[in-house]
Each structure stands twice: as C-alpha cells, then as structure tokens.
Amino acid sequence: MASIDTPVRPGRRSFTGRRLRPADALLQGVAAIAATSAAVLVGLIAYKLVRDAWPAISRYGIAFVAHDIWDPVANHYGAASFLFGTVLTSVFALAIAGPLAIAIALYLTELAPRALRGPVTALVETLAAIPSVVIGLWGILVLGPFLAHHVEPWLHSALGFIPLFGSPSTGPQSIFTAIVVLTIMILPIVASICRELFLSVPRELKEGALALGTTRWEMIRAVVFPYARGGIAAALILGFGRAIGEAIAVTQVVGGGTIIQANLFSGGDTLASKIAASYQGADSNIQVAALIYLGLILLVFSLVVNLLAQWVVRQFGRGQGAVSRASARVGATA
C-alpha cells in the first residue's frame, strides 16, 4: 500500500498548492473544535460545580473556608481543616520529592554509568504506573506501620522541640504517612520531566564548560541548572498539582479528622480525600452541596497553581530550549 501512495503525494503537492486547501481547512477546523471544546469543558465543569454547590455557598458564603467544623448530624460544614491538610501534605511532599527527583534526573543524565541509565529510567517510570489505590493499600499495611514504629519515634526524639514532630501516631494512618505516599507518587513525574530537560541541554555547552576546567558539579550549576531553570520550576509545580488533587491513596492513609494541629503524626484530611471518602455516602442535600463546594475550592486552588506555573515559566524560561517550553505547557494542563 505505502509503496503505491508515496510517489503520488509529492506529485500532487507540486502540481498545485491549492489542492490541499480543503484538507488544511479541515485540519484547522478539527483543531479549533478540539481546543474550544477543552475550554468549554472547563467552563461547564466550573458552572456545574457552582450550581450544585450553591445551597452551601449561599448558606455559608466565603466564611466556609475559615470554619473547621464538619458535622453531618447537625449539618454544619466548613473547609478550613481540609484546606490546611491539603497545603500541609502537598507542600511537604514537594519539599521531599523535589530535591530527590532532581538528584535522580542528574544521576540518570550526567553521572550514572551508561549501562545503568536505561534500566533505572524504566524503573523510575514504572513507579508512576502503579495505581494509587495499590499505593494506598501498601501505605496502610506496610509503609504506615513502619513509619509509626520506627521513623516517627526517631523524628520525635530528635526534633520533638518543633511542633511538627509531635508525639508519634499509634497506627498506620497519619498526615505524615500521606506525605510520604504523595512523595512516592510525584517523584517519578518530576524526575522524568527533569531528566528530559537535562538531556536537552546542548552537549557543546556542557563540554565547553568542562573544557574550561570546571568540575562536574560546577558544570551542572553553571550550565545545566540555568538552562533548565524554567522547566524545573514547571515540573515542580506539575508535581504539586498532582499532590493537591490525589484522592484515593490519601483517603486510605491520612486518617481523617477535622482538628487543625501542627503535629504531622496526627490524622487529618485533604480536600480531595474528604470528597472521595464522603461523597458517595452523603445523605443530605446540604452535605452534598458542601462537598461540591470543597470541589470548587480545589478547582480554584489548582487554577491558581497553574497560573502561577505559567507565570514562573515566563519569568525564568525566556529563550530556552523547546523542551522547557513544552513542559511548561504540560505544567499548565496539570
């Protein structure tokens, strides 16, 4: 088939340029429809959320985000503790995963023996393919008990003077377990984007730096990081977006509870985990509306993060390689 088609095509094109115009128009039309429908979809989702959350919005107003009560019996609802839990878990997860992911990417592009790079890259990416419900289950049965019995007591005795490291949890569930689970989930995403970024740094630049007598670390600091700066920021924000929105695994390990406290080893909830845990069983209209209000807050939160991502990339990413721009776009769709 292909062998018949190939010689004809260039003939057509050389024959006249006009012939392809209908196809161009078609392409443009399809692409435009695809692009608009994505935008319309976001608009419709926002509209639907606002409409379904309206009973809660009109009842609680913006004060909803400042109240930390969630009482389905008395029908009093507020989002403060979930907002707090979301910020706490995703900021800490990013703080742990970010440096680790950059280190992994550097190792895979600059430091690892060539024979190791392929297999390790594949393994890191496999981590991203594990379903979150499986990670959550592993979190309750394996990771959680280990953290509670070994890591948390150790952190508490070493750093107990900081309120974050209060008395260790008795069971497998805590904010801390959720942070570690989220770290594991966002690590492969950030690492593989950073790896692509570092690979896109032109070889001449790196070799030039090395030829000037820099050490490998100096070369990385002087060439690789500045070149990939915007992209790294976008990758981190992409990971952050993933951490904010993760529901199932967090629901399984976070423990629940509406008490806002600094201790990472106590239970808590995030916006996404509360929605995942309670939506199906919600038995009053106002509770459903309050849960959808949580969803709306989550949407706004993600939007703000995305806008921030675009701004950051524009600030740091001027005049850089295509990959960093591409990943900026990836970041923007998180």
Place this chain on the structure above:
Amino acid sequence: MKKSLSFAAVLALVAAVAAGMSAAAGARSSDTTITGAGSTFVSPLVQTWQQPVGGALGVTVNYNPIGSGGGIAAITNRTVDFGASDAPLSPDQFSACKGCLQIPWALAATAVLYNVSSVKNLLHMDGPTLAKIFSGEITKWNDPAIVKLNKGVSLPDTTITTVHRSDGSGTTWNFTDYLSSVSPAWKSKYGVGTSVNWPAGTGGRGSAGVSAVVSQTNGSIGYADVAFALKNHLKYFAMKNSSGKFTTPGLRGILAAASSDQKPDANNALSIVNPPKKFANAYPISTFTYVIVPETSAKAPELKKFLFWAVTKGQTFGPKLLFQPIPKPVLVVAEKTIKKIHT
C-alpha cells in the same frame, strides 16, 4: 507484509472478542436484570443470593455496595431498581424519594472490634464506657472503667486508638444509634448518623479499611458488621445489655434483640438497638436493614419475585453469614408491602 499480517491478527482478535461479548450479552438479555445499590453491611448476603436467584427465578441481580447513603441517593434519583440502607429513611428522605416503600429484609449485628496484644477475645464492655472511649474521654486500656468490667484480666497501659468509618455508612448509623441510646452526652454532642463529627480517633475507608487499621494498630477499638469481623479473625467485645448480661453478636443474641420490636411503624422502620432488660439474651447493637423500592416500577413483576424470594427462601442463606432470618411478624409486614409494588 509482516505489519499487515499482525494487523489482520489484531483485527481478527477484536472481532472474536466483540462476537464473544455480544454472545454473552445475548444470553443475558433473555433474563431480566434488576440493579441495586447501597448498604455494604447487607452485601455479603445479597452476593450469596445472586446465583440462586438467577437459577430459580431467571432474574439477574446486580448489586453495588456503595454504602447506605449512596443507596438512598441512587433510589431517590431512580438510577437503580432498588436501594438498600441500614438506616431507615428519615421523613425528609421519604418525601424526597417520592413514593418509595421501605421493607426490612435482613437482620444482623455490629461487632465492636479491638486489637491489643496479649489479651484474649471477648473482653467485656458496656455502652457508657464505649461512648466515653469514642468521645476521647477514656484513653488508656487500663482505665479503671475497663478494668472494672474485666476482673482478673491484666490490661496493659496501652493508648486506645478509636477507628471509625471515614465514608458514610449504615454500620456507623447502627453504632452511633447505640451510643446515643446508652449515653445522653453522646446523643447531645455527636448524635446519630451515617457519618458523624468524630471527636477523636482515625478513619478507615469501608469495613476493609477499618479492619486493616485495627489489625495494624496495637490498642485500637473499631466497629464492623459481625460477618466481616469473623471472616477476618478480629477480636470483638462481649457487650453488656440492659439486663446486665454480656452477650456476643451471635444469632441467638440478634434474635433476642429482634424480638424486642416486631411492630414496624407506618414506614416499616424497626428499632432494636439497646432493647429493654426483659430481653435478657439480646445483643444490644443489632439492626434491621432495609430495601427501598419505588411503588411504581417498570420492572415490578421481577422486583416482586426477587423480593418475595429474598424475605423467604433468601433468609435461609443468612445464618452462615450471621444474618438472623427475619421474625414471622416482620415477614408478614414485609410481604404485605411487597404486594404494593406495581407497574
């Protein structure tokens, strides 16, 4: 060539799978399928019904255990043919459901689980103490209140971690209904619901989540339907009832509790939690669980056939899963209600 060959192979495979699927669908479409959703509590029983119902009545029953709250929502929106809930519908829910019937169709108990190392099964517990534990007022296993109930047992100085359902659940409704009936303080502060504002403890998703957390946490106390507790070899309390007797969530205890209320109210709701002391063997955290159906249904004949079977023959599948067959007077009312369903 190679490529087109493998392409052809893929095509053939797709065609074969599609043919297989349509054949399966064809075989099924000769039966009628009725779909239900709701209570996780009753789902082990409904699951054992599916095969015999298919054989005896030619009706395929699909059941999705999404929780009682979800079941009520699903039948209210008529996205299923029947809903199932452990909590009877509230008056508001009844009016929202527009012409729904509520039928008691199963009877079981909630077990109070615990996990504390080197302590035997069936420790003693009473309602007021349990309410204080779940309020976070009693925090140690060797608290005088627990020691007093278990003379001769040496209890450790372990911290108690309470474990509750993080999702909306009929089991939670049954459990908090009990706590409210034995503790006025619980009733006024936290109340009864499929989910409540827990003052302490940690949440597990579903009965499986609760049991996973309980089994991984030394010093924990949680709750789940008794079939689940047995299947997973978890320890549970013998609960003190109104007559002062310590009873286990077995068939005898459930039956004794069920005999305390055999007169369903206008909406067929029954309350058998914490029965008075003349029911000396009653297990105090027992509950009827309900199926909710619309009075007018396009699938009325099949629905009626299935429900009649469920409240009669279906009950004989119960005892193995620690579901006590529903008592005669309740059965009479159930059958009368089923007859009201029409197209």
